Each structure stands twice: as C-alpha cells, then as structure tokens.
Amino acid sequence: MKSLKGKEEAELTSKHASKAKPGKQAQSPAGEQDPQGSKWYTITVDHLRQGKNKVRTRLMLVIGSVAVAGGLVLAGNHYVTANTVPYYVVSVKGQAIGSILNKSELEQLFQQKRAAYQKKYPDASMVLNTNGITTTEEKAFKAQIDSQSTLKQLDKMLTAYAKGVEVTVGDTKIGVVKDQATIDSALKIVQKTYTQKAEAAAANMNKSSVKKLAQSYAYSKKVNKLESVKINQKVAANQIKANPQKLLSSKELAKVMLTGVEAPLKYNVREGDTISSIASSYDISQKEIFEHNPGIKETSLQIGDELTLTVPQPPITVTTVEDYSEQVVTEPDVEIRKSDNMRAGESKVISGGSQGLKRIDYRVVKENGQVLREEWVGQEVVKESSPKIIVKGTKVVVGEGSGNFIWPVSGATVTSPFGQRWGRMHKGIDMVGSSSVMAADDGFVTFAGTMTGYGNAIIIDHRNGYQTLYGHLSQIDVSSGTVVEKGQHIGVMGNTGHSFGTHLHFEVHSGGALQNPLSYLR
Incomplete structure (x- = not known):
C-alpha cells in the first residue's frame, strides 16, 4: 500500500510542478507547509474515498439483489403452498x-x-x-x-346382500329366511296346523256322538284331548349372505315344511280300504289315483295291492297323540237252561235280556295326520246288560256253542278296534297277548288254511248262528271238520297275510252279518 500511495503522490507532484508559473520556485522554507502540497493531499484522499464508495455501492446493490431474489423465492413457495389441494x-x-x-x-x-x-x-x-x-x-x-x-x-x-339364515332339516336344505325368529314362527304355524286338524277331526267325531248301524251294533267316538304335538326332526340354522329376493316368510317356510315337494309314494292296500278312503287320507283326487295306476278298479281292489300315489312328501314329520273314547253297546249274557222236554238242538228264548253300554279308552298316534297306531288304554261299564235266557233240550249236540265268548288270547290287549277306522272299515279287532290262540266257544271248524289278506286263518261255526274267524296265524293246529271246545288251543299268533306285526285278527259273525267282537267278549 505504501509503494502504491508513493507512486500516486509522485504523479500528482509532477503534474502540479508543470502547471506552476515560470520564474517562481516551488520550494518553501524549511518548517513551512507548502500550499500546493496540501491541495495534492486533499485530492488524493478524496479520490481514494470515491473509490471506496463505489465499491460499497456495488456491494450494496449485490446484497439488495440477493435479498430481492430470496424474497421472490419465498413468495413463490408461499403461493404454491397456498394453492396445493389435498384429495x-x-x-x-x-x-x-x-x-x-x-x-x-x-x-x-x-x-x-x-x-x-x-x-x-x-x-x-x-x-x-x-x-x-x-x-x-x-x-x-x-x-x-x-x-x-x-x-x-x-x-x-356398489352391491348389497341380506343377512340370512339357511334352514336345514336333516341333510335337506329347505329354504333361506331372515332370522331364527322366522324359523320359530314357522314351527309354531306347523304345530298349530296339526292342532287345528286334530281339533277339527274331534269336532266332526263328537258331532255325530252316536250312530246306529244296520248291523245291530252302535258306537260313538269322542276325542277327549290332544295330548301332544311333536316335531321329530332337528331343524338347523346357518348364517349366510343371502339374496333378499329369495328370503321366505314364516308362512312360506311353514308351507314348505308341511307340504314339501310331490314325490311318488308306494302304498299297500289295507283291510277296509277303498279308492275314496285312500284319496281322502292323502288329500288327493280319485282321478289322480286312477291316472297313476292304470288297470286298477274299485271292485277289484285287493288287500296287499300296491298303489303308486304322487303326493307331497313333507321334510318334517309331526307326531300327534290324541286321547279319545268310544262307547260300545254290549250284548246281554246268555243264560242257558236245559230241559228234558226238548230235543237236543231245540231251544226257546224265554227272556230277550237287554243290551248294556261300555266306554273304551284309546290313544291314537299319528304321523303327519296318518294313523300310525291305536293303543287300547282301558274300558269301563257304563250300563250293565241283563241276561238273555234260553231254554235248550238236554240232548247234547256236538260242537254247539253257548253264545258266550271268551277272549281267544290270554292277557289280550286290543291294538285296533272294530268299525270305521279313519276312513276304512275294520271287520274285526286286532289283539296281542299270549301267543296261543284258543277257540272262543264250542264249535265246528269249517275252514283251516290260507285266505287272501288273512294269511293262515281258521273259521269256526258254533252251530247257533255265530261264526268266529282267527287270522294272521303263524301256525294252524286244527284241521277242517274238527270239533273244538271253548278254550281249546287251535293255533299260534303270527304275522301272515297282509299284516303289520305279530297279532291276532278276530271276527264275530251272526247270521252272516259282521258283529263288533267287543260286544260279546267278557
């Protein structure tokens, strides 16, 4: 800096010296300030100051420019941020x-x-x-x-589904409903339907309290109560995603439970069946039966014939138990008085006697309205009969009965009574008990062999206007033409012919007309 400063000062001195007037010395006395020297110094300093100011000015411009640029950047960032949209x-x-x-x-x-x-x-x-x-x-x-x-x-x-419950009976899916409450409601409808059916049947039965028929027997039936209504199968429910258009109401589900779908059913003709009674039992028309069974005729219908019925097969089985009673007219006991004045075989009624009345109690078990079995509960005498007195000759006629019948089976229990039973005629009574079958009275065996529907059977003519029939035997131990006595062993109870389980079918005929055996047995 010093050399630069000396150089600048020398240049300035030379310039000032050349401008001085001629003849005048540029020298000053020692110790005095030279006026020209002071001026030079002032110019030199000012010049230096001006240079420094220019540098400072330029620096300030640069700093200002940087500041402006920074401001513009900040302002730009703020604008972008303010206009950025979240979505x-x-x-x-x-x-x-x-x-x-x-x-x-x-x-x-x-x-x-x-x-x-x-x-x-x-x-x-x-x-x-x-x-x-x-x-x-x-x-x-x-x-x-x-x-x-x-x-x-x-x-x-966007789609949607319905909360549903799939209903299953056993292994069969029968429909989809909204919830468990719908299933419970449907089951109540099913139970109520069978309750109403039983009550309607009871009302019809009680309406005709006593019927007197041409065959000289009378009866009345009265349903005392509906003991129970039970659904046999387990109904399961599984939660699923369902189509709302396919949800069943409680009434619709109950209808499926009650009717199911139509399917062929094989039916074996039973004793007393007619086309009309079968059609009524299954709630179908006689025309449908004839259409599905070409060649079948009412007049040629035989016990054991197999019919094809197209009927609804409900997925649910409902068991109902009904208690009912039946009044049966009892015939009078027969009192025999012998007389030596009359020939054997001759008789005379001196007192006709009077009929009595007894009440027999039953329990009927049905499945889906069809009778499954009848159980004999007991009996009670309502009115005692008075005896019929007959005088007969003393000459004994072999094989002639007394007219008083004993039970053909020891410890007998009636499993199916006599008469119109749920749409068909039952010609005798069915019973179970001791396997040994006995003659109900003295008589003469007119038939011992196989009969259509009855299987192994025996017919005894008691030679007093009565005949008795013993059917479904497993063994016949007498032969045709044999004279038998009351209580004598004649065969063994069985399950031959058109039969559903081991039992004895027992009939009583008087003058060729069917009688109610319960009116004679004591």
Missing part, C-alpha cells in the same frame, strides 16, 4: 376409478346406498358390500377434482 384417490379392488375431495363424500354415498337397498327390501336386514373399496390421500398444485363423476361411477358398482 383422495378412490380404488376398487386395487383399481383406481377416480378422486374425491373429502372422505365424508364417500361415507355419505354409502349411507344413501344403504338406505336405498333397505327401502327396496324392507323385510330384510341389508348389508352394503364395501369390501375392496379404499382411499389414498394425495396432494397437487391447483388440482381439479371431479367428486361427482367418481361417486356416480362408484354408485353403479
């Missing part, structure tokens, strides 16, 4: 379908859609299927979001 990309199963501004718009669409489906299917519990619908948050400068278009597209894609 949400909507995807269905990973595939983007559009964007929305707020998640609340999506939830509002869901609520509207749920309400619409519930309104369309008011009887179902509808669930909107939102699985696979996701949102991802994004941001963009001045983003243009069309929420309406996205929501409109999503609206078309």
Whole structure:
C-alpha cells in the first residue's frame, strides 16, 4: 500500500510542478507547509474515498439483489403452498376409478346406498358390500377434482346382500329366511296346523256322538284331548349372505315344511280300504289315483295291492297323540237252561235280556295326520246288560256253542278296534297277548288254511248262528271238520297275510252279518 500511495503522490507532484508559473520556485522554507502540497493531499484522499464508495455501492446493490431474489423465492413457495389441494384417490379392488375431495363424500354415498337397498327390501336386514373399496390421500398444485363423476361411477358398482339364515332339516336344505325368529314362527304355524286338524277331526267325531248301524251294533267316538304335538326332526340354522329376493316368510317356510315337494309314494292296500278312503287320507283326487295306476278298479281292489300315489312328501314329520273314547253297546249274557222236554238242538228264548253300554279308552298316534297306531288304554261299564235266557233240550249236540265268548288270547290287549277306522272299515279287532290262540266257544271248524289278506286263518261255526274267524296265524293246529271246545288251543299268533306285526285278527259273525267282537267278549 505504501509503494502504491508513493507512486500516486509522485504523479500528482509532477503534474502540479508543470502547471506552476515560470520564474517562481516551488520550494518553501524549511518548517513551512507548502500550499500546493496540501491541495495534492486533499485530492488524493478524496479520490481514494470515491473509490471506496463505489465499491460499497456495488456491494450494496449485490446484497439488495440477493435479498430481492430470496424474497421472490419465498413468495413463490408461499403461493404454491397456498394453492396445493389435498384429495383422495378412490380404488376398487386395487383399481383406481377416480378422486374425491373429502372422505365424508364417500361415507355419505354409502349411507344413501344403504338406505336405498333397505327401502327396496324392507323385510330384510341389508348389508352394503364395501369390501375392496379404499382411499389414498394425495396432494397437487391447483388440482381439479371431479367428486361427482367418481361417486356416480362408484354408485353403479356398489352391491348389497341380506343377512340370512339357511334352514336345514336333516341333510335337506329347505329354504333361506331372515332370522331364527322366522324359523320359530314357522314351527309354531306347523304345530298349530296339526292342532287345528286334530281339533277339527274331534269336532266332526263328537258331532255325530252316536250312530246306529244296520248291523245291530252302535258306537260313538269322542276325542277327549290332544295330548301332544311333536316335531321329530332337528331343524338347523346357518348364517349366510343371502339374496333378499329369495328370503321366505314364516308362512312360506311353514308351507314348505308341511307340504314339501310331490314325490311318488308306494302304498299297500289295507283291510277296509277303498279308492275314496285312500284319496281322502292323502288329500288327493280319485282321478289322480286312477291316472297313476292304470288297470286298477274299485271292485277289484285287493288287500296287499300296491298303489303308486304322487303326493307331497313333507321334510318334517309331526307326531300327534290324541286321547279319545268310544262307547260300545254290549250284548246281554246268555243264560242257558236245559230241559228234558226238548230235543237236543231245540231251544226257546224265554227272556230277550237287554243290551248294556261300555266306554273304551284309546290313544291314537299319528304321523303327519296318518294313523300310525291305536293303543287300547282301558274300558269301563257304563250300563250293565241283563241276561238273555234260553231254554235248550238236554240232548247234547256236538260242537254247539253257548253264545258266550271268551277272549281267544290270554292277557289280550286290543291294538285296533272294530268299525270305521279313519276312513276304512275294520271287520274285526286286532289283539296281542299270549301267543296261543284258543277257540272262543264250542264249535265246528269249517275252514283251516290260507285266505287272501288273512294269511293262515281258521273259521269256526258254533252251530247257533255265530261264526268266529282267527287270522294272521303263524301256525294252524286244527284241521277242517274238527270239533273244538271253548278254550281249546287251535293255533299260534303270527304275522301272515297282509299284516303289520305279530297279532291276532278276530271276527264275530251272526247270521252272516259282521258283529263288533267287543260286544260279546267278557
């Protein structure tokens, strides 16, 4: 700096010296300041100051420019931030379908859609299927979001299902309902239906309290009570996603339980069956029976014939137990008085006697309205009969009965009584007990062999106007033409012919007309 400063000062001195007037010395006395020297110094300093100011000015301009540029950057960043829009990309199963501004718009669409489906299917519990619908948050400068278009597209894609319960009986699926309450209601309808059927049958039975028939027997039936109604199968319920259009109401489910679907059924003709009674029992027309069984005729219908019936097969089996009683007229005991004045074989009635009355109690078990079995509970005498007195000659006629019958089986229990039984005629009574079968009275064996429907059978003529028949035997121990006595062993109880289990079928005929055996047995 010093050398630079000396150089500048020398240049300035030379310039000032050349400008001095001629003849004048530029020298000053020692110790005095030279006026020209002071001026030079002033110029030199000013010049230096001016240089420094220029540098300072230039520096300030640079700093100002940097500050302005920084301000512009900050202002720009603030503008961009202020105009950056957050939004949400909507995807269905990973595939983007559009964007929305707020998640609340999506939830509002869901609520509207749920309400619409519930309104369309008011009887179902509808669930909107939102699985696979996701949102991802994004941001963009001045983003243009069309929420309406996205929501409109999503609206078309939204589906719903109903909360359902699949109903199963055993291994068979019978329908889908809304909930367990619907199943419970349907089961109550089923039970009520069979209760009403039993009550209607009881009303019809009680309405005709006493009937007198041409065959000289009379009876009346009275249903005392419906003991129980029970659904045999287990009804299971499984939660599923269901089509709301296929949900069954409780009434519709009950109808399926009661009727099921039509399917062929093989039916074996029983004693007393007619086309009319079979049609009535299964609630079908006689025409349908004839159409499915070409060649069958009412007049040629035989016990054991197999018929094809196309009837509904309910998936549910309902067992009903009914208690009823039946009044039976009892014939008078026969009192025999012998007389030496009359020939053997001759007789005279001196007192006709009078009929009595007894009540027999039964329990009937039915499945889906069809009689499964009848159980004899007991009997009670309502009115005693007075005896019929007959005088007979003293000459003994071999094989002639007394007219008083004993039970042909020891410890007998009646399993099916006599008469019109649930739409068909039962010609005798069925009983179980000791396997040994006895003659009910003295008589003469007129038949011992196989009969259609009866299997192994025996017919005894008691030679007093009565005949008795013993059917379904497993063994015959007498032969035709044999004279038998009351209580004598004649065969063994069995299950031959048209029979459902081991039992004895017992009939009483008087003058060729059917009689109620319970009117004679003591």
